[in-house]
Amino acid sequence: MIDTALLFLSGAVALFVRFGFDFAEMRKYASGVLLLILFTSLSNLLNGTYQIVWRYAQPVEFLKLLRGLFIGYASTVLFIHFTRIAVLPRSVGMLTFLGGYFLLFSARTTYQFLLSIRKASGKRIAIVGAGDAGVILLNEIKRTSYGHVLAFFDDDPSKLHKTIANVKVVGTIEQIDKFIDKLELDEILIAIPSASKELIARISDKVVGKGVTLKTFPPISQLLDREPTIEDLREISIQDIIGREPVTVDLRSISGYISGKTVLVTGAGGSIGSEIARQVSNFSPKGLILLGRGENSIYEIYNELKEKAQNLDLIPVIADVTDEKLMDQVFSNHKPDIVFHSAAHKHVFFMQTNLYEALRVNTLGTINLAKLACIHNVERFVFISTDKAVHPTSYMGLSKRIAELYLLTIPKTCTTRISIVRFGNVIGSRGSVLWKFKKQIEKGGPLTITDPRMKRYWMSIPEAVSLVIQSGAFSNSRELYVLDMGEQIPVEKVAKTLAKLMGKPDIPVVYTGAVPGEKFEEELFYEFEIPEPTDHPKISRVRYTEISLTSDQIETIVKQAMELFVIGKEKEAVELLKTILDAVVQSEQQK
Known part of the structure; x- marks a missing residue:
């Protein structure tokens, strides 16, 4: 009805432009204009114009x-030409x-504009990054009731x-803090999926303590080959500032060895x-076997993936990797083509008093x-080391090194x-030191750190896992790969960065002393291991030394050591x- 009224108005204006106030002449051609309006209205109906939801157009x-x-105009001209029923x-x-x-x-555009004004009463938002992702995010916000975008920030x-x-x-990233109060911003969204940890740290420093929520997209490795959406937005975390590394992988090579398997x-x-399962x-894949000892944790990842990939054949298995008969049944029944082995005891301090369990698992x-x-x-078969x-100084490291040598x-x-x-270390792993820091910060402190000299490699779990999966595509035989973890970062700096993110930058720090088996700094290579480049800049293939022991001999020594430990001869077991x-x-040395 509105369209028809507007077409009448258009016809009346057209007659006025052509004939001015000569109403007698206008009446001569009114029938032609009415036919045009009729044919145009019919054309719009048949054209599907009214099947479009114009608020999202x-x-x-x-x-x-x-x-x-x-089509309505052309049809009218042809109809009048052949029938001579009217003049237009x-x-x-x-x-x-x-x-x-x-x-x-x-x-229609006015309708869209009025809707956007109605939604403007929500969050007051600024977007960092005026590129493709920023425009996509802006358009999605306009279509939802998420809020109202007031400004872009970009260094271009x-x-x-x-x-x-x-x-x-309105300005560059360095100018963000100047506009927070001026624009009364509630939320700042970082629309740069490939943003480095340095860039996110810069932005975070501009908004800390100003009562503004800072959100970002996950790393590009998690988005794979799709565009980011508003559902992907999440609040800035410690891994974004400390462990986030821009990582791209060869999707074709990964898909080539996983698809259909x-x-x-x-x-x-x-x-x-769980992150390996998500990314795989x-x-x-043809099927995905989720194996673990913890019933609740397997339940959580199973249900998460069941909602995400409904057509994927998910097989939950509650089992211990050391149970030879049960694991043989798993392999016989489900016939896996690829194994990602990440099950392990990982806590250095606990394993230091539980050598038997470190070796067993x-x-x-x-080996099993x-x-x-x-x-x-x-x-x-991909083993997570x-x-x-x-140079292991802990039982946990020793158990992992022996597992490496067995496989090689x-x-x-x-x-x-x-x-x-x-x-090296990944940020946000269950039970990690960051969990302890977070609880201490929530309680108001103090932060307990073993030693101010303590440094560690840090990488976010998604980035590390994407590189693990990429490494699987490279493997040809018995090969050792090492991930580029960047520079080692002081644990104290990580703790203080987390405190700043949680709004408590002045929390006190207490040093408790290094625990048994703990190094001040970690290493990724032995001095005799020679890193060689692969097709990925963050993955090195390591040329290692062949040893005289066989895999059977290594297994025998491990079992003998475990027997010694059980009878109280821990020192002899370690030797x-x-x-x-x-x-x-x-x-x-012989080489």
Whole structure:
């Protein structure tokens, strides 16, 4: 009805422009204008103009509106030409057509504008990044009741003080703090999926203590090949500032070895294992086996993935990787093609008083799985190792290093492509030091740090896992890979950064002294390991020293050491285990 009224108005204006106040002449051609309005209205109905939800309309919908009006105009001209039932001057017809489109277009854009004004009473928002992601985010906010975007911030000089979709780029990132109060901002959104930790830290420093919520997109590695949406936004975390590294992976090579395959993830309820499961699910595996000892943690990741990938065959398995009979049944029944082995005891302090358990899970569990992978002709076996396996000073690191050496000495008769991926600390893992810091900050402090000299490598879990999965694509035989973790960062700096994010930058710090088995700094390579480049700049393939011991001999020594520990001979057990490490040194010296 509104469109018809606007078409009448357009026709009346066209007649007035052509004939002025000569109403007698206008009446002669009124029938032609009425026919034009009739044909245009019918054309709009048949064109699907009224099947469009105009509050969400994009440019393509307005082109459909133009198409409907043009078909109505052309049909009227042809009808009058052949029937001679009325007369329609060319100027009047053309002006009615053009004026009608202008009025119908304006009505719809005004409708959209009024809706946006109504929503403007929500959050007052600014967007950092006036690129494609920023415009996508702006358009999504306009379509929802999320809030009202008042400004863009961008360091690109060519965009400064320009207007994008009716929102002005008011300043650079360095000027954000000047506009927070001026624009009365409630929320700042970082629309840069590839933003580095340095950039996010810069932005965070500008808003800390100003009562503004800061949100960002997840790293580009989590978005894979899709565009970010408003649902992806989340509040800034410590991993964004300390551990976030821009990481891209070769989607084709990863999809090539995962797509259509059955994948087993051990420790699937843990921080690393659950993230492996999440990322693997994006590459269309045939099936995904979620294996872990903790019923609740497997329940959580199972339900999360069930909602996300409803067509994926998810198989939850509650089991211990050291249970030989049960694990053999898992391999026999489900026939995994790829194994990501992340199940492990990881706490240095606890394992320091539990050598038997460290060897049972971290070493024998790995040995058990590797044997089964060979027996059942698994295509690829990826073992998650740690920087604590380099010159180990703790039982946890020792158990992991021996597991590495076992895998590297498996006979060539095993056709499974075995790879080891070694990396340092990840931010946000369950039970990590950051969890302790967070609880201490919530209580008001103090922050307890073992030693101010303590440094660690840090990387976010998604980035580390994406590189682990990429490493799996490179593996050809028995290979060791090390991830580029960047520079080591003082633990104290990480703790204080977390406190600042939580709004308590002045929280006190207390030093408690290093715990047994703890290093001041970690290492990623032995001095005799030679890193070589791969096709990914953040992944190194390591040329290692072959040792004289066989995999069977390593297994025998581990079991003997465990027996010694059980009868109270811990020192003798450790000395026996060190003979495995000494064999590497002897082999290097002989070489």
